Amino acid sequence: xxxxxxxxxxxxxxxxxxxxxxxxxxxxxxxxxxxxxxxxxxxxxxxxxxxxxxxxxxxxxxxxxxxxxxxxxxxxxxxxxxxxxxxxxxxxxxxxxxxxxxxxxxxxxxxxxxxxxxxxxxxxxxxxxxxxxxxxxxxxxxxxxxxxxxxxxxxxxxxxxxxxxxxxxxxxxxxxxxxxxxxxxxxxxxxxxxxxxxxxxxxxxxxxxxxxxxxxxxxxxxxxxxxxxxxxxxxxxxxxxxxxxxxxxxxxxxxxxxxxxxxxxxx
Amino acid sequence: xxxxxxxxxxxxxxxxxxxxxxxxxxxxxxxxxxxxxxxxxxxxxxxxxxxxxxxxxxxxxxxxxxxxxxxxxxxxxxxxxxxxxxxxxxxxxxxxxxxxxxxxxxxxxxxxxxxxxxxxxxxxxxxxxxxxxxxxxxxxxxxxxxxxxxxxxxxxxxxxxxxxxxxxxxxxxxxxxxxxxxxxxxxxxxxxxxxxxx
Numbered sequence: 001x002x003x004x005x006x007x008x009x010x011x012x013x014x015x016x017x018x019x020x021x022x023x024x025x026x027x028x029x030x031x032x033x034x035x036x037x038x039x040x041x042x043x044x045x046x047x048x049x050x051x052x053x054x055x056x057x058x059x060x061x062x063x064x065x066x067x068x069x070x071x072x073x074x075x076x077x078x079x080x081x082x083x084x085x086x087x088x089x090x091x092x093x094x095x096x097x098x099x100x101x102x103x104x105x106x107x108x109x110x111x112x113x114x115x116x117x118x119x120x121x122x123x124x125x126x127x128x129x130x131x132x133x134x135x136x137x138x139x140x141x142x143x144x145x146x147x148x149x150x151x152x153x154x155x156x157x158x159x160x161x162x163x164x165x166x167x168x169x170x171x172x173x174x175x176x177x178x179x180x181x182x183x184x185x186x187x188x189x190x191x192x193x194x195x196x197x198x199x200x201x202x203x204x205x206x207x208x209x210x211x212x213x214x215x216x217x218x219x220x221x222x223x224x225x226x227x228x229x230x231x232x233x234x235x236x237x238x239x240x241x242x243x244x245x246x247x248x249x250x251x252x253x254x255x256x257x258x259x260x261x262x263x264x265x266x267x
Numbered sequence: 268x269x270x271x272x273x274x275x276x277x278x279x280x281x282x283x284x285x286x287x288x289x290x291x292x293x294x295x296x297x298x299x300x301x302x303x304x305x306x307x308x309x310x311x312x313x314x315x316x317x318x319x320x321x322x323x324x325x326x327x328x329x330x331x332x333x334x335x336x337x338x339x340x341x342x343x344x345x346x347x348x349x350x351x352x353x354x355x356x357x358x359x360x361x362x363x364x365x366x367x368x369x370x371x372x373x374x375x376x377x378x379x380x381x382x383x384x385x386x387x388x389x390x391x392x393x394x395x396x397x398x399x400x401x402x403x404x405x406x407x408x409x410x411x412x413x414x415x416x417x418x419x420x421x422x423x424x425x426x427x428x429x430x431x432x433x434x435x436x437x438x439x440x441x442x443x444x445x446x447x448x449x450x451x452x453x454x455x456x457x458x459x460x461x462x463x464x465x
Binding site: 161172257 | 314
């Protein structure tokens with residue numbers, strides 16, 4: 001690769017930070033009272049990314065399977081917490097956290113391992129320079145899909161209750177009775193990734209490809225990576241949403257084919 | 268014969284009774300006394316304890332859907348999943364025969380549910396259950412929202428099924444209906460059940 005990579009100085013960042021000062025100024029002028037939040041958010045971002053860069057640098061130098069696994073675990077636990085946080089009506093008990101987290105864990109690791117073992121094949125296969133960014137991108141999208149799908153399931157079930165209960169009373173199985181709601185929930189979880197794929201390159205230039213292009217990679221090479229990532233994300237979201245919604249629907253019923261709304265916490 | 272021993276659930280004290288084929292049991296009691304809880308427990312729609320069997324076949328030994336096809340509960344406010352009446356019948360042509368006795372025009376099968384009155388929907392829900400020919404029918408407030416004419420139609424239809432061997436348990440506030448249709452009556456008060464000697 002002969003393309004040049006333009007390194008940034010801290011002074012360049014300081015210059016860009018002037019835009020933030022401009023934002024704060026606008027906020028004061030228009031009385032948006034957002035200036036404090038702007039500055040805090042910007043400071044948080046700098047500190048968080050700074051720490052992440054240190055962690056990544058250390059991980060990349062050590063290339064330890066255990067430390068990489070630990071980083072992966074922490075990422076998944078945070079993603080699970082995020083799924084739980086976005087639910088209007090949660091499951092009772094351990095299920096509140098467990099359902100989203102285990103679905104994210106299952107879908108995210110499965111798809112990442114697939115990519116690492118077949119398409120990318122770094123040496124060693126768990127090399128954190130590949131494993132962590134890949135997992136990060138897959139997790140972020142899978143997590144969003146699962147949150148939306150589960151939220152549809154648990155928030156719509158109250159409205160659908162008479163229909164589901166009537167079907168059950170007439171002797172339908174829980175599978176049949178839950179089918180319309182399960183379908184609607186999986187659909188809402190999957191729509192964002194369909195939209196993201198249709199808009200890619202026309203409405204939006206996806207971040208990863210843009211990043212590679214800025215660092216000097218040939219656009220033809222960059223889009224190959226981007227397409228790979230999109231496919232991985234779509235697969236992860238699909239597996240994750242279907243797992244989470246189906247498991248959730250099973251939890252909201254029992255083996256005697258009853259509707260068990262008592263397993264949802266009051267909103 | 269429906270055989271019930273020690274049936275209990277939260278909100279309902281243990282109770283025993285038997286119901287012969289073709290018999291009707293009226294469940295009387297104020298709102299919130301536990302009438303609906305009792306009917307739902309028999310249909311196994313909520314967690315409950317006790318021994319329940321039909322013609323010697325134990326409820327727990329069969330899958331719940333199989334039980335509910337024989338012992339079917341119709342809620343006071345039935346649910347709907349399609350837009351048109353016909354969407355709720357696996358075989359609309361067969362079900363159509365049940366419409367005239369319930370004073371429903373057969374053309375109603377093609378109409379959207381949203382256009383129908385509460386009373387009409389109530390009778391359609393009854394037809395939806397009867398088309399499956401349950402052995403025991405559990406009705407929650409079967410005639411609420413019905414005018415006199417349609418109440419008579421519903422009663423006649425139920426009597427016809429009972430003479431063919433269907434048993435009926437129905438909850439009601441209507442003492443007259445309980446006397447007319449019920450061979451036996453029970454009163455529920457704060458989850459306690461008492462048989463009425465007739």
